[in-house]
Amino acid sequence: MKRSNTQRLKDSLEDDIINGRLAPGERLDPEELAARFQVSRTPIREAIHQLTASGLVTVIPKKGTFVARVGVEQLIEMFEVMAEMEGMCGRLAARRITTQELEGLAGALERCEQAASTGDTDEYYYENEDFHQRIYRASHNGFLVKEANQLKQRLKPYRRLQLQVRNRVSNSLSEHRTILAAIRAGDAAAAEDAMREHVLIQGERFSDFIATMKQFNSQAS
Known part of the structure:
Protein backbone atom coordinates (compact mmCIF):
# COMPACT_ATOMS: atom_id res chain seq x y z
CA MET A 1 0.00 0.00 0.00
CA VAL A 70 0.70 11.10 27.26
CA GLY A 71 -0.81 9.67 30.43
CA VAL A 72 0.07 5.98 30.75
CA GLU A 73 -2.99 5.18 32.87
CA GLN A 74 -5.30 6.79 30.31
CA LEU A 75 -3.60 4.84 27.53
CA ILE A 76 -4.27 1.54 29.29
CA GLU A 77 -7.90 2.55 29.89
CA MET A 78 -8.35 3.41 26.21
CA PHE A 79 -7.04 -0.01 25.19
CA GLU A 80 -9.49 -1.70 27.54
CA VAL A 81 -12.40 0.20 26.00
CA MET A 82 -11.08 -0.43 22.47
CA ALA A 83 -10.97 -4.16 23.15
CA GLU A 84 -14.63 -4.16 24.22
CA MET A 85 -15.67 -2.11 21.17
CA GLU A 86 -13.84 -4.38 18.76
CA GLY A 87 -15.29 -7.40 20.50
CA MET A 88 -18.78 -6.01 19.92
CA CYS A 89 -17.95 -5.34 16.27
CA GLY A 90 -16.85 -8.95 15.89
CA ARG A 91 -19.98 -10.29 17.55
CA LEU A 92 -22.33 -8.24 15.37
CA ALA A 93 -20.32 -8.96 12.22
CA ALA A 94 -20.65 -12.71 12.82
CA ARG A 95 -24.42 -12.26 12.86
CA ARG A 96 -24.84 -9.65 10.13
CA ILE A 97 -22.00 -9.90 7.61
CA THR A 98 -23.08 -10.32 3.98
CA THR A 99 -21.59 -12.81 1.53
CA GLN A 100 -19.89 -9.98 -0.35
CA GLU A 101 -18.47 -8.51 2.87
CA LEU A 102 -17.19 -11.93 3.92
CA GLU A 103 -15.37 -12.32 0.61
CA GLY A 104 -13.86 -8.86 1.08
CA LEU A 105 -12.71 -9.75 4.59
CA ALA A 106 -11.04 -12.93 3.32
CA GLY A 107 -9.28 -10.85 0.66
CA ALA A 108 -8.08 -8.41 3.33
CA LEU A 109 -6.58 -11.31 5.27
CA GLU A 110 -4.73 -12.48 2.15
CA ARG A 111 -3.25 -8.99 1.74
CA CYS A 112 -2.18 -9.06 5.39
CA GLU A 113 -0.39 -12.34 4.73
CA GLN A 114 1.35 -10.88 1.68
CA ALA A 115 2.44 -7.79 3.64
CA ALA A 116 3.73 -9.95 6.50
CA SER A 117 5.88 -11.92 4.07
CA THR A 118 7.77 -8.74 3.14
CA GLY A 119 8.87 -8.13 6.72
CA ASP A 120 7.66 -4.50 6.53
CA THR A 121 5.68 -3.91 9.73
CA ASP A 122 4.25 -0.61 8.49
CA GLU A 123 2.94 -2.21 5.30
CA TYR A 124 1.38 -4.95 7.42
CA TYR A 125 -0.19 -2.36 9.72
CA TYR A 126 -2.05 -0.59 6.91
CA GLU A 127 -3.40 -3.86 5.52
CA ASN A 128 -4.30 -4.81 9.09
CA GLU A 129 -6.24 -1.53 9.29
CA ASP A 130 -8.34 -2.55 6.30
CA PHE A 131 -9.07 -5.95 7.89
CA HIS A 132 -10.38 -4.27 11.05
CA GLN A 133 -12.34 -1.62 9.18
CA ARG A 134 -14.17 -4.30 7.22
CA ILE A 135 -15.25 -5.96 10.45
CA TYR A 136 -16.42 -2.61 11.81
CA ARG A 137 -18.57 -2.02 8.73
CA ALA A 138 -19.90 -5.57 8.78
CA SER A 139 -21.39 -4.88 12.22
CA HIS A 140 -23.96 -2.70 10.40
CA ASN A 141 -24.12 -0.39 13.41
CA GLY A 142 -23.19 3.11 12.29
CA PHE A 143 -22.93 4.55 15.79
CA LEU A 144 -20.56 1.78 16.91
CA VAL A 145 -18.40 2.25 13.80
CA LYS A 146 -18.12 6.00 14.46
CA GLU A 147 -17.18 5.57 18.12
CA ALA A 148 -14.72 2.77 17.41
CA ASN A 149 -12.99 4.81 14.71
CA GLN A 150 -12.67 7.86 16.96
CA LEU A 151 -10.96 5.86 19.69
CA LYS A 152 -8.87 3.92 17.20
CA GLN A 153 -7.56 7.21 15.81
CA ARG A 154 -6.21 8.04 19.26
CA LEU A 155 -4.57 4.62 19.59
CA LYS A 156 -3.32 4.30 16.00
CA PRO A 157 0.34 5.20 16.65
CA TYR A 158 0.58 2.74 19.52
CA ARG A 159 -1.13 -0.05 17.60
CA ARG A 160 1.19 0.53 14.67
CA LEU A 161 4.41 0.60 16.64
CA GLN A 162 3.62 -2.41 18.82
CA LEU A 163 3.84 -4.54 15.66
CA GLN A 164 7.60 -4.03 15.84
CA VAL A 165 7.71 -6.34 18.86
CA ARG A 166 9.38 -9.62 17.94
CA ASN A 167 6.95 -12.21 16.49
CA ARG A 168 3.98 -9.86 16.89
CA VAL A 169 3.14 -9.79 13.18
CA SER A 170 3.05 -13.58 12.89
CA ASN A 171 0.92 -13.79 16.05
CA SER A 172 -1.38 -11.08 14.73
CA LEU A 173 -1.88 -13.04 11.51
CA SER A 174 -2.78 -16.16 13.45
CA GLU A 175 -5.33 -14.16 15.45
CA HIS A 176 -6.79 -12.74 12.22
CA ARG A 177 -7.32 -16.26 10.90
CA THR A 178 -9.14 -17.22 14.11
CA ILE A 179 -11.34 -14.12 13.86
CA LEU A 180 -12.22 -14.79 10.22
CA ALA A 181 -13.04 -18.43 10.95
CA ALA A 182 -15.40 -17.44 13.78
CA ILE A 183 -17.16 -14.81 11.66
CA ARG A 184 -17.43 -17.18 8.72
CA ALA A 185 -18.97 -19.83 10.99
CA GLY A 186 -21.45 -17.29 12.37
CA ASP A 187 -20.16 -17.94 15.90
CA ALA A 188 -20.85 -14.57 17.52
CA ALA A 189 -19.42 -15.46 20.94
CA ALA A 190 -16.18 -16.83 19.49
CA ALA A 191 -15.79 -13.82 17.18
CA GLU A 192 -16.31 -11.43 20.09
CA ASP A 193 -13.77 -13.23 22.28
CA ALA A 194 -11.20 -13.45 19.47
CA MET A 195 -11.48 -9.75 18.61
CA ARG A 196 -11.29 -8.70 22.26
CA GLU A 197 -8.24 -10.84 22.96
CA HIS A 198 -6.62 -9.62 19.75
CA VAL A 199 -6.66 -6.03 21.02
CA LEU A 200 -5.88 -6.87 24.65
CA ILE A 201 -2.79 -8.75 23.53
CA GLN A 202 -1.69 -5.57 21.75
CA GLY A 203 -2.17 -3.59 24.92
CA GLU A 204 -0.28 -6.07 27.07
CA ARG A 205 2.71 -5.83 24.74
CA PHE A 206 2.96 -2.15 25.44
CA SER A 207 5.14 -2.54 28.53
CA ASP A 208 8.30 -1.44 26.71
CA PHE A 209 6.59 1.65 25.27
CA ILE A 210 5.02 2.53 28.62
CA ALA A 211 8.38 2.22 30.39
CA THR A 212 9.95 4.51 27.79
CA MET A 213 7.18 7.12 28.12
CA LYS A 214 7.48 7.08 31.91
CA GLN A 215 11.21 7.63 31.65
CA PHE A 216 10.96 10.58 29.26
CA ASN A 217 7.95 12.12 31.02
CA SER A 218 10.03 12.05 34.20
CA GLN A 219 13.01 13.66 32.48
CA ALA A 220 10.85 16.36 30.91
CA SER A 221 9.29 17.19 34.27
Missing part, protein backbone atom coordinates in the same frame (compact mmCIF):
# COMPACT_ATOMS: atom_id res chain seq x y z
CA LYS A 2 1.73 3.21 -1.19
CA ARG A 3 2.10 5.86 1.49
CA SER A 4 2.12 9.62 0.86
CA ASN A 5 4.77 12.06 2.06
CA THR A 6 2.39 13.07 4.84
CA GLN A 7 1.92 9.46 5.96
CA ARG A 8 5.64 8.71 5.91
CA LEU A 9 6.41 11.90 7.84
CA LYS A 10 3.71 11.17 10.40
CA ASP A 11 4.88 7.57 10.86
CA SER A 12 8.47 8.70 11.40
CA LEU A 13 7.44 11.30 13.98
CA GLU A 14 5.24 8.73 15.72
CA ASP A 15 8.25 6.42 15.98
CA ASP A 16 10.39 9.21 17.44
CA ILE A 17 7.75 10.21 20.00
CA ILE A 18 6.78 6.73 21.15
CA ASN A 19 10.38 5.54 21.42
CA GLY A 20 11.51 8.66 23.27
CA ARG A 21 13.71 10.22 20.60
CA LEU A 22 11.40 13.24 20.84
CA ALA A 23 10.76 13.98 24.50
CA PRO A 24 7.49 15.29 26.00
CA GLY A 25 7.44 19.08 25.85
CA GLU A 26 9.93 19.24 22.95
CA ARG A 27 9.04 21.76 20.23
CA LEU A 28 8.59 20.62 16.62
CA ASP A 29 10.15 23.15 14.23
CA PRO A 30 8.44 23.10 10.79
CA GLU A 31 11.55 24.43 9.03
CA GLU A 32 13.76 21.79 10.63
CA LEU A 33 11.26 19.08 9.69
CA ALA A 34 11.09 20.33 6.10
CA ALA A 35 14.88 20.15 5.80
CA ARG A 36 15.14 16.79 7.56
CA PHE A 37 12.47 15.02 5.51
CA GLN A 38 12.92 16.98 2.28
CA VAL A 39 9.24 17.90 2.03
CA SER A 40 7.22 21.09 1.64
CA ARG A 41 5.20 22.78 4.36
CA THR A 42 1.94 21.17 3.22
CA PRO A 43 2.68 17.57 4.31
CA ILE A 44 4.17 18.95 7.54
CA ARG A 45 0.92 20.77 8.36
CA GLU A 46 -1.13 17.69 7.49
CA ALA A 47 1.09 15.38 9.56
CA ILE A 48 0.92 17.70 12.57
CA HIS A 49 -2.86 17.86 12.22
CA GLN A 50 -3.06 14.04 12.30
CA LEU A 51 -0.64 13.81 15.24
CA THR A 52 -2.77 16.34 17.11
CA ALA A 53 -5.86 14.20 16.48
CA SER A 54 -3.95 11.20 17.89
CA GLY A 55 -3.06 13.16 21.01
CA LEU A 56 0.70 12.91 20.41
CA VAL A 57 1.31 16.62 19.92
CA THR A 58 -0.34 19.82 21.10
CA VAL A 59 -0.49 23.13 19.25
CA ILE A 60 -0.21 26.23 21.42
CA PRO A 61 -1.24 29.44 19.61
CA LYS A 62 1.66 31.90 19.07
CA LYS A 63 4.10 29.44 20.67
CA GLY A 64 4.26 26.42 18.38
CA THR A 65 3.75 22.67 18.29
CA PHE A 66 5.01 20.50 21.14
CA VAL A 67 5.24 16.78 21.92
CA ALA A 68 2.39 15.95 24.31
CA ARG A 69 2.71 14.30 27.68
Whole structure:
Protein backbone atom coordinates (compact mmCIF):
# COMPACT_ATOMS: atom_id res chain seq x y z
CA MET A 1 0.00 0.00 0.00
CA LYS A 2 1.73 3.21 -1.19
CA ARG A 3 2.10 5.86 1.49
CA SER A 4 2.12 9.62 0.86
CA ASN A 5 4.77 12.06 2.06
CA THR A 6 2.39 13.07 4.84
CA GLN A 7 1.92 9.46 5.96
CA ARG A 8 5.64 8.71 5.91
CA LEU A 9 6.41 11.90 7.84
CA LYS A 10 3.71 11.17 10.40
CA ASP A 11 4.88 7.57 10.86
CA SER A 12 8.47 8.70 11.40
CA LEU A 13 7.44 11.30 13.98
CA GLU A 14 5.24 8.73 15.72
CA ASP A 15 8.25 6.42 15.98
CA ASP A 16 10.39 9.21 17.44
CA ILE A 17 7.75 10.21 20.00
CA ILE A 18 6.78 6.73 21.15
CA ASN A 19 10.38 5.54 21.42
CA GLY A 20 11.51 8.66 23.27
CA ARG A 21 13.71 10.22 20.60
CA LEU A 22 11.40 13.24 20.84
CA ALA A 23 10.76 13.98 24.50
CA PRO A 24 7.49 15.29 26.00
CA GLY A 25 7.44 19.08 25.85
CA GLU A 26 9.93 19.24 22.95
CA ARG A 27 9.04 21.76 20.23
CA LEU A 28 8.59 20.62 16.62
CA ASP A 29 10.15 23.15 14.23
CA PRO A 30 8.44 23.10 10.79
CA GLU A 31 11.55 24.43 9.03
CA GLU A 32 13.76 21.79 10.63
CA LEU A 33 11.26 19.08 9.69
CA ALA A 34 11.09 20.33 6.10
CA ALA A 35 14.88 20.15 5.80
CA ARG A 36 15.14 16.79 7.56
CA PHE A 37 12.47 15.02 5.51
CA GLN A 38 12.92 16.98 2.28
CA VAL A 39 9.24 17.90 2.03
CA SER A 40 7.22 21.09 1.64
CA ARG A 41 5.20 22.78 4.36
CA THR A 42 1.94 21.17 3.22
CA PRO A 43 2.68 17.57 4.31
CA ILE A 44 4.17 18.95 7.54
CA ARG A 45 0.92 20.77 8.36
CA GLU A 46 -1.13 17.69 7.49
CA ALA A 47 1.09 15.38 9.56
CA ILE A 48 0.92 17.70 12.57
CA HIS A 49 -2.86 17.86 12.22
CA GLN A 50 -3.06 14.04 12.30
CA LEU A 51 -0.64 13.81 15.24
CA THR A 52 -2.77 16.34 17.11
CA ALA A 53 -5.86 14.20 16.48
CA SER A 54 -3.95 11.20 17.89
CA GLY A 55 -3.06 13.16 21.01
CA LEU A 56 0.70 12.91 20.41
CA VAL A 57 1.31 16.62 19.92
CA THR A 58 -0.34 19.82 21.10
CA VAL A 59 -0.49 23.13 19.25
CA ILE A 60 -0.21 26.23 21.42
CA PRO A 61 -1.24 29.44 19.61
CA LYS A 62 1.66 31.90 19.07
CA LYS A 63 4.10 29.44 20.67
CA GLY A 64 4.26 26.42 18.38
CA THR A 65 3.75 22.67 18.29
CA PHE A 66 5.01 20.50 21.14
CA VAL A 67 5.24 16.78 21.92
CA ALA A 68 2.39 15.95 24.31
CA ARG A 69 2.71 14.30 27.68
CA VAL A 70 0.70 11.10 27.26
CA GLY A 71 -0.81 9.67 30.43
CA VAL A 72 0.07 5.98 30.75
CA GLU A 73 -2.99 5.18 32.87
CA GLN A 74 -5.30 6.79 30.31
CA LEU A 75 -3.60 4.84 27.53
CA ILE A 76 -4.27 1.54 29.29
CA GLU A 77 -7.90 2.55 29.89
CA MET A 78 -8.35 3.41 26.21
CA PHE A 79 -7.04 -0.01 25.19
CA GLU A 80 -9.49 -1.70 27.54
CA VAL A 81 -12.40 0.20 26.00
CA MET A 82 -11.08 -0.43 22.47
CA ALA A 83 -10.97 -4.16 23.15
CA GLU A 84 -14.63 -4.16 24.22
CA MET A 85 -15.67 -2.11 21.17
CA GLU A 86 -13.84 -4.38 18.76
CA GLY A 87 -15.29 -7.40 20.50
CA MET A 88 -18.78 -6.01 19.92
CA CYS A 89 -17.95 -5.34 16.27
CA GLY A 90 -16.85 -8.95 15.89
CA ARG A 91 -19.98 -10.29 17.55
CA LEU A 92 -22.33 -8.24 15.37
CA ALA A 93 -20.32 -8.96 12.22
CA ALA A 94 -20.65 -12.71 12.82
CA ARG A 95 -24.42 -12.26 12.86
CA ARG A 96 -24.84 -9.65 10.13
CA ILE A 97 -22.00 -9.90 7.61
CA THR A 98 -23.08 -10.32 3.98
CA THR A 99 -21.59 -12.81 1.53
CA GLN A 100 -19.89 -9.98 -0.35
CA GLU A 101 -18.47 -8.51 2.87
CA LEU A 102 -17.19 -11.93 3.92
CA GLU A 103 -15.37 -12.32 0.61
CA GLY A 104 -13.86 -8.86 1.08
CA LEU A 105 -12.71 -9.75 4.59
CA ALA A 106 -11.04 -12.93 3.32
CA GLY A 107 -9.28 -10.85 0.66
CA ALA A 108 -8.08 -8.41 3.33
CA LEU A 109 -6.58 -11.31 5.27
CA GLU A 110 -4.73 -12.48 2.15
CA ARG A 111 -3.25 -8.99 1.74
CA CYS A 112 -2.18 -9.06 5.39
CA GLU A 113 -0.39 -12.34 4.73
CA GLN A 114 1.35 -10.88 1.68
CA ALA A 115 2.44 -7.79 3.64
CA ALA A 116 3.73 -9.95 6.50
CA SER A 117 5.88 -11.92 4.07
CA THR A 118 7.77 -8.74 3.14
CA GLY A 119 8.87 -8.13 6.72
CA ASP A 120 7.66 -4.50 6.53
CA THR A 121 5.68 -3.91 9.73
CA ASP A 122 4.25 -0.61 8.49
CA GLU A 123 2.94 -2.21 5.30
CA TYR A 124 1.38 -4.95 7.42
CA TYR A 125 -0.19 -2.36 9.72
CA TYR A 126 -2.05 -0.59 6.91
CA GLU A 127 -3.40 -3.86 5.52
CA ASN A 128 -4.30 -4.81 9.09
CA GLU A 129 -6.24 -1.53 9.29
CA ASP A 130 -8.34 -2.55 6.30
CA PHE A 131 -9.07 -5.95 7.89
CA HIS A 132 -10.38 -4.27 11.05
CA GLN A 133 -12.34 -1.62 9.18
CA ARG A 134 -14.17 -4.30 7.22
CA ILE A 135 -15.25 -5.96 10.45
CA TYR A 136 -16.42 -2.61 11.81
CA ARG A 137 -18.57 -2.02 8.73
CA ALA A 138 -19.90 -5.57 8.78
CA SER A 139 -21.39 -4.88 12.22
CA HIS A 140 -23.96 -2.70 10.40
CA ASN A 141 -24.12 -0.39 13.41
CA GLY A 142 -23.19 3.11 12.29
CA PHE A 143 -22.93 4.55 15.79
CA LEU A 144 -20.56 1.78 16.91
CA VAL A 145 -18.40 2.25 13.80
CA LYS A 146 -18.12 6.00 14.46
CA GLU A 147 -17.18 5.57 18.12
CA ALA A 148 -14.72 2.77 17.41
CA ASN A 149 -12.99 4.81 14.71
CA GLN A 150 -12.67 7.86 16.96
CA LEU A 151 -10.96 5.86 19.69
CA LYS A 152 -8.87 3.92 17.20
CA GLN A 153 -7.56 7.21 15.81
CA ARG A 154 -6.21 8.04 19.26
CA LEU A 155 -4.57 4.62 19.59
CA LYS A 156 -3.32 4.30 16.00
CA PRO A 157 0.34 5.20 16.65
CA TYR A 158 0.58 2.74 19.52
CA ARG A 159 -1.13 -0.05 17.60
CA ARG A 160 1.19 0.53 14.67
CA LEU A 161 4.41 0.60 16.64
CA GLN A 162 3.62 -2.41 18.82
CA LEU A 163 3.84 -4.54 15.66
CA GLN A 164 7.60 -4.03 15.84
CA VAL A 165 7.71 -6.34 18.86
CA ARG A 166 9.38 -9.62 17.94
CA ASN A 167 6.95 -12.21 16.49
CA ARG A 168 3.98 -9.86 16.89
CA VAL A 169 3.14 -9.79 13.18
CA SER A 170 3.05 -13.58 12.89
CA ASN A 171 0.92 -13.79 16.05
CA SER A 172 -1.38 -11.08 14.73
CA LEU A 173 -1.88 -13.04 11.51
CA SER A 174 -2.78 -16.16 13.45
CA GLU A 175 -5.33 -14.16 15.45
CA HIS A 176 -6.79 -12.74 12.22
CA ARG A 177 -7.32 -16.26 10.90
CA THR A 178 -9.14 -17.22 14.11
CA ILE A 179 -11.34 -14.12 13.86
CA LEU A 180 -12.22 -14.79 10.22
CA ALA A 181 -13.04 -18.43 10.95
CA ALA A 182 -15.40 -17.44 13.78
CA ILE A 183 -17.16 -14.81 11.66
CA ARG A 184 -17.43 -17.18 8.72
CA ALA A 185 -18.97 -19.83 10.99
CA GLY A 186 -21.45 -17.29 12.37
CA ASP A 187 -20.16 -17.94 15.90
CA ALA A 188 -20.85 -14.57 17.52
CA ALA A 189 -19.42 -15.46 20.94
CA ALA A 190 -16.18 -16.83 19.49
CA ALA A 191 -15.79 -13.82 17.18
CA GLU A 192 -16.31 -11.43 20.09
CA ASP A 193 -13.77 -13.23 22.28
CA ALA A 194 -11.20 -13.45 19.47
CA MET A 195 -11.48 -9.75 18.61
CA ARG A 196 -11.29 -8.70 22.26
CA GLU A 197 -8.24 -10.84 22.96
CA HIS A 198 -6.62 -9.62 19.75
CA VAL A 199 -6.66 -6.03 21.02
CA LEU A 200 -5.88 -6.87 24.65
CA ILE A 201 -2.79 -8.75 23.53
CA GLN A 202 -1.69 -5.57 21.75
CA GLY A 203 -2.17 -3.59 24.92
CA GLU A 204 -0.28 -6.07 27.07
CA ARG A 205 2.71 -5.83 24.74
CA PHE A 206 2.96 -2.15 25.44
CA SER A 207 5.14 -2.54 28.53
CA ASP A 208 8.30 -1.44 26.71
CA PHE A 209 6.59 1.65 25.27
CA ILE A 210 5.02 2.53 28.62
CA ALA A 211 8.38 2.22 30.39
CA THR A 212 9.95 4.51 27.79
CA MET A 213 7.18 7.12 28.12
CA LYS A 214 7.48 7.08 31.91
CA GLN A 215 11.21 7.63 31.65
CA PHE A 216 10.96 10.58 29.26
CA ASN A 217 7.95 12.12 31.02
CA SER A 218 10.03 12.05 34.20
CA GLN A 219 13.01 13.66 32.48
CA ALA A 220 10.85 16.36 30.91
CA SER A 221 9.29 17.19 34.27
